[in-house]
Amino acid sequence: MMIFKTRLKDFATLCLGLSAxxxxxxxxxxxxxxxxxxxxxxxxxxxxxxxxxxQKSSAVIYTDEGSRIKTLYGVIVSEDGHVLTKASEIEGExxxxxxxxxxxxxxxxxxxxxxxxxxxxxxITPEETLTPVQLGSDxxxxxxxxxxxNGSTTRRDRRVRVGIISAKTREISSDKSDVLLGVQLGSxxxxxxxxxxxxxxxxxAEAGIQAGDVLIAVDGVKLGTRDDLVGALKxxxxxxxxxxxxxxxxxxxxxxxxxxxxxxxxxxxDQMSGGExxxxxxxSEFPRVIHHDTPLxxxxxxxxxxxxxxxxxxxxxxRASRVATFAIPARELRELIGRMIR
Amino acid sequence: MxxxxxxxxxxLIAGGLHAAALSFNDKKVPTTQADLVEIQNALVEHLETARxxxxxxxxxxxxxxxxxxxxxxxxxxxxxxxxxxxxELTVVFNDGTEHKAxxxxxxxxxxxxxxxxxxxxxxPFVKINRDDDYRLGHWVFALGHSGGFDQxxxxxxxxxxxxxxxxxxxxxxxKVIGGDSGGPLxxxxxxLIGIHSRVSYSVEHNMHVxxxxxxxxxxxxxxxxxxxxxxxxxxxVKGSGFLGFASSxxxxxxxVDExxxxxxxAEAGIQTGDIVLKLEGEDINxxxxxxxxxxxxxxGQKVDIVILRGEEQIELTVKLGEK
Numbered sequence: 323m324m325i326f327k328t329r330l331k332d333f334a335t336l337c338l339g340l341s342a343x344x345x346x347x348x349x350x351x352x353x354x355x356x357x358x359x360x361x362x363x364x365x366x367x368x369x370x371x372x373x374x375x376x377q378k379s380s381a382v383i384y385t386d387e388g389s390r391i392k393t394l395y396g397v398i399v400s401e402d403g404h405v406l407t408k409a410s411e412i413e414g415e416x417x418x419x420x421x422x423x424x425x426x427x428x429x430x431x432x433x434x435x436x437x438x439x440x441x442x443x444x445x446i447t448p449e450e451t452l453t454p455v456q457l458g459s460d461x462x463x464x465x466x467x468x469x470x471x472n473g474s475t476t477r478r479d480r481r482v483r484v485g486i487i488s489a490k491t492r493e494i495s496s497d498k499s500d501v502l503l504g505v506q507l508g509s510x511x512x513x514x515x516x517x518x519x520x521x522x523x524x525x526x527a528e529a530g531i532q533a534g535d536v537l538i539a540v541d542g543v544k545l546g547t548r549d550d551l552v553g554a555l556k557x558x559x560x561x562x563x564x565x566x567x568x569x570x571x572x573x574x575x576x577x578x579x580x581x582x583x584x585x586x587x588x589x590x591x592d593q594m595s596g597g598e599x600x601x602x603x604x605x606s607e608f609p610r611v612i613h614h615d616t617p618l619x620x621x622x623x624x625x626x627x628x629x630x631x632x633x634x635x636x637x638x639x640x641r642a643s644r645v646a647t648f649a650i651p652a653r654e655l656r657e658l659i660g661r662m663i664r
Numbered sequence: 665m666x667x668x669x670x671x672x673x674x675x676l677i678a679g680g681l682h683a684a685a686l687s688f689n690d691k692k693v694p695t696t697q698a699d700l701v702e703i704q705n706a707l708v709e710h711l712e713t714a715r716x717x718x719x720x721x722x723x724x725x726x727x728x729x730x731x732x733x734x735x736x737x738x739x740x741x742x743x744x745x746x747x748x749x750x751x752e753l754t755v756v757f758n759d760g761t762e763h764k765a766x767x768x769x770x771x772x773x774x775x776x777x778x779x780x781x782x783x784x785x786x787x788p789f790v791k792i793n794r795d796d797d798y799r800l801g802h803w804v805f806a807l808g809h810s811g812g813f814d815q816x817x818x819x820x821x822x823x824x825x826x827x828x829x830x831x832x833x834x835x836x837x838x839k840v841i842g843g844d845s846g847g848p849l850x851x852x853x854x855x856l857i858g859i860h861s862r863v864s865y866s867v868e869h870n871m872h873v874x875x876x877x878x879x880x881x882x883x884x885x886x887x888x889x890x891x892x893x894x895x896x897x898x899x900x901v902k903g904s905g906f907l908g909f910a911s912s913x914x915x916x917x918x919x920v921d922e923x924x925x926x927x928x929x930a931e932a933g934i935q936t937g938d939i940v941l942k943l944e945g946e947d948i949n950x951x952x953x954x955x956x957x958x959x960x961x962x963x964g965q966k967v968d969i970v971i972l973r974g975e976e977q978i979e980l981t982v983k984l985g986e987k
Contacts, residue, residue: 353828354801359837359868360824364693368700465821466708468700486707486823492816518724533926591811591842594863615822615839617867630700644841644867645810645820 361473361483361617369482372470375632376480378453380472380625381405382421383444385412389419389426395472395625396420396444397637399659401451406655407624408639409435409442410604420446424478434662439650440604440639443662455626455634457652462635463491469614471638471647472625485616491651494608494642501558501581503540503566505531515545517568525580532570539567555581595644602640611648612636618647686852689802703852707805707823710854714805715821716788718848720756720813721745721765721779729808729819729847730755730779731856732789737763737781740792740878741846742861743770743896746777748964749888755781756813769885772899773892774832774877775861777846778885790848793855796876798834802826806838806870808847808860819847827868834858834874839867861896900962905984907958907967909934913950917941917972932982934971941977942970963987 357363366373381396383405393415396407405420412418418430427446434443465487473483504524505517515537520527537545540554541564558564560583567576595601602620612627618641627636627649636649650658688694688703717732721741728745732738739755746753746767755765763785768778781787798804806822824838836849840860849858849872858872884891890899908927909920918940923930940948943957944967961967963986970979 353835354825358693358801358825359827361837362693368694368696371697464708466704466711466823468704486704486821488821489817489819534931594841594865596865596867613817613820615820617839630697630704643811644863645822645839645844 360485366473366482366484369470369484372628372630372632373480373482375455375628375634376470376472376482376626377423379455379634380422380480381407382475382480383407383412383624384419384421385415385417387417389421389428392475392621394621394623395638397624397626397634397655398422398452398454399655400454400663403446403448403452404433404454404659404663405444405446406637406659407442407444408602408604409437409440411602411620411624412442418444420444421477422446422448422452425449436658436662438609439654439658440608441637441650441658441662455628456632457656458629458633458635460491460651460653462629462631462633463487463612463651465489468630469616469635470628470630471616471618472622473618474622483616483618483622485614485647487612488615488646489613491610491612494606494611494648496606501555501560501562501583503531503555503564503579504582505537507537514548525582526566529566529577529579531566531568531577531579535568535570535575537566537568538574540564591643600641601643605640605642605648608639608648608650610651610654611639612651614647614649615645616647623647686803689799689852692801703803703823706803706852707821710850710852711821713788714790714807714848714850714854715758715819717790718758718807718809718819720809720819720843721846722754722756722813723747723751727809727812727843728845729843729860731807731846731848731859732781732787733792733856734789735786737765737783737785737787738789739765739779739781740848740856740859740875741777741779742859742873743772743775743777744861745846746770746779747897748900749890750966751964753779756809758815758818760815769881769887769889769891770897771877771881771885771891772894772897775873775896776859776877776881776885777897778878790850791855792875792879793851793853793857794879798826798851798857798874800826800829803852804836804838804849804857805852806836806840806844806847806849806860806872808840808844810841811843820844824870829874832873832877833861834872836870836872837868838870840870900964902962903959904987905958905961905963905965905967906987907954907982908985911940911951911954918948918950918954920971928982928985932969932980933978934969934980934982935973938971938973938978940969941972942968944968958984 379398385393396405419428431445471483473481504521504526506519517535543554562581563578566579600619623638626634638649640648721728721730730739730741751767753765755763763781763783765781770777807819810820822838824836828835844860847860851857862871908924908929910922920938
């Protein structure tokens, strides 16, 4: 544990695997004025054309009776009032209302839910024709391109939050296996499967695995890359036994190891990301997502992801960490809309 | 028309050597779509080179990032990633290729760290900003292997501005997180200006080591010097290292009587009955010889040892444990 002197102000080191003290910031507000920062008010003014798209084509969703506390946002996908939003955040909510522009709609129907994408389809009856988003394509998504999302809101006006596309569009599977053997493995190509240490009271310790052993296979799955171990343990529960083949010196052994539960302790990165108040509860297991760096929260996802042309390239579906927000790509949104609006 | 050419010509000369003027850095904030497109274009122009040189670093159970700054594999990273001089690390490229590397000098006060790939090769690299012209409000971009290496994802890009500079530290609103440590911060010409170090709770507060810190201590870092007294790395304490075996002086030389189970010597493969011939190249005849060399060594350091086992001379390396 490293303790940091106050003259360096308070911070957390970024290296995973090293423990550090995380304390609240006490930085003075000097330096670049807040309104000039990348998500400062003055920078937002440059995104007025995109804000106007959000004004017409995004919805604010409330789950409280007074329609005052926003729960999240939604995407308007038809002229006669179909709205998509994040299903898990409104699950079981009786009192749905939504706002488009400054108009409040209290009669909101939930037409359906898609569990794979965590998307819910809502329906209102608008008095006038609405403006649905203009959906783009995968070609519009390029790393480094500006993206615009719903930020905060008043009863009248939608505001923006901005960022850029950060990484490759891809599947987000569940983070890690829920079980472990109880060994610390080596680093470097030669040492990938060499046991450096056996955790006390673990299944590995009980089975007799020792430091210096080299793991060969788990349940017949040969260990090549790190992913092979994750694959071998996938779907297993704490207490399940796996057969571990290893080399001890020149001797080949096979031991039965009882798997232990991985502590669902809060990871340090989750702490650095603001924890359960900020991160979406469902933030993994999406078939394909766009990854951008816009600093949203679990209460500002659900709305459209726009590019500089005001085209909707996706729907924000999860605040995943301090550095990542995920959005469902427009291509899959089209398919979802087609399926859900029969 | 000719007078316009003259005016434009003199403006270009007055502007200095840089071909592309980054006009958005002179503006308080972007105001038009054209400004936003200019920022986007500058970012995209340098992205491929910057991503290729941003590597993931594996050290023990920990992860960090680094950036290659020379064709033969010199890497800048954070002191708290390498932790010490002479540490063996693994460098992972975006296509999953791995190479062995070794840590060089570090500055434990600023968090500057240096390392190099030990496998011979030609590696993608970025240029360091040596003009020291990065200023408050300048647009910058960050890359890093947030949360650890992910081949499907690649290194993660973030955009922001320099929000503060003070001694040893450059602050930006590019959000960074665990795993990004040691990764690069660039100006909008694609030149390296900082290395990620730490954060506070607020997403606005991200701290980087300015590249001027590396340039100031360049020779010392290359010469494997440990600078400063923390907090980003612990200075090795001389005499704190131990081998992990009991020995006695005999007529045949220094005999290993007992090897501590799971200790440093055991890990290295030293056995009871071995005769210690050399330590760090020095002849060993008795226990006192061992002591005088170990006095200068710290825990975590590696020492070369030559032992006699029967008729065979064996060379081993022991990583000293903590007393």
